[in-house]
Amino acid sequence: MTNTRKRRKPEQIVKALAEGEAMLAAGKTSAEVYQKLGVAESTWMRWKKQFGGMKSDEAKRLRELEIENQRLKELLAEAELDKKMLKMIAGGKLLSPARRRDAVCTLQNSFAVSERRACKTLSQPRSSQRYEAKTNEEEPRLIARILELVGEFPRFGYRQITRMLRQEGWRVNFKRVYRLWKQEGLKVPVKKAKKRRMGNANGGIIRRAAERPNHVWSIDFIFDRTENGRSLKILSVIDEFTRECIALEVGRKFTGDDLVQLLSELFVIRGVPSFIRSDNGPEFISKSVRTFLGFIEVGTSYIEPGSPWQNGYVESFHSRFRDECLACELFGSLTEAQAVIESWRQTYNHRRPHSGLGGLTPAEFASQWAASSTVAPLPPRKQPTANSITQSLLS
Secondary structure (H helix, E strand, O other): OOOOOOOOOHHHHHHHHHHHHHHHHOOOOHHHHHHHHOOOHHHHHHHHHHHOOOOHHHHHHHHHHHHHHHHHHHHHHHHHHHHHHHHHOOOOOOOOHHHHHHHHHHHHHHHOOOHHHHHHHHOOOHHHHOOOOOOOOOHHHHHHHHHHHHHHOOOOOHHHHHHHHHHOOOOOOHHHHHHHHHHOOOOOOOOOOOOOOOOOOOOOOOOOOOOOOOOEEEEEEEEEEOOOOOEEEEEEEEEOOOOOEEEEEEEOOOOHHHHHHHHHHHHHHHOOOOEEEEOOOOOOOOHHHHHHHHHHOOEEEEOOOOOHHHHHHHHHHHHHHHHHHHOOOOOOOHHHHHHHHHHHHHHHHHOOOOHHHOOOOHHHHHHHHHHHOOOOOOOOOOOOOHHHHHHHHHO
16 A cells, blocks of 8 residues: 655646545545555545646646745745845955855844854855964963054054054054054054145245255144143254254244344254245244345245145144154143153154154164265355354344
């Protein structure tokens, strides 16, 4: 007797119907037919209703269509599931293997899918998904040092921190520091770049560029306030070739005579520049300053009025100065401001890597240039002395 629990294929059902019809035509009773085929009367009637008059090939084709239809339904369900999973993680770019690993775990937990399915949806190799990073023994010390430098220089990005680490002897590259930077959640707010147009005045940095140390100095003022609201006026003096900050003089006010006094001290200490670039501020174009510079034979390079981009080196320095010092410090008094700003100037010259100098500090660049320079000595110039300075001030 045929096993009634076995599920028959459509072509087998059509064949059984044909045998049953032949038995009935031969005079067999319905009960004998049902017993021979091993089916109940209800099953026989259902077969006749569904497959009556159908041939075996047609039943087989019907079965294939049902299977194909079921497979298409499954593919559609999988596509819809993939769409939902991709929509869930569409909030950010999955560029790094670590982010892809996290996304795969999220999909497994949220949709109860296998690791294979989640990796296939995100095009993540399973070998990458199962990879476990090996932590370098020195990495915790490196992270601790990075955090110390960030605490000391909160406005530095990962590139500046990398240069400072190299100065200290760490053998690291930008990519490694960037990975740790992102891992620790460090971030410096990005500033929007302003479009600048070039000036056409003869005193601008394009028409008269610095060619050696002490060739062109840039001077300008920047302003801030102490805690009680009183203003601070800070004079910046920059060597455009070495990017050194020669002076950051802090006071409540400056006159032309104050500027002459400061410049005379700097000339004695560092030598006399060929030109001094500045804007047309009243202190810089005062009679006492022009008389003094003319006596010392220092050329003046005034930029066009309303064109600060023509004095780009000092403007760039002021941007760093305000971002890394003035915007981070609250000065309680003039004396405190002088001490803090002078400390920052020393840091800028001797510790802060400068991207325009190939990662060297201004002091390192000036030292290396002096050691390797093969430029022929310039004609001797009249160096300032105490008597000459006194005569110029009296005149």
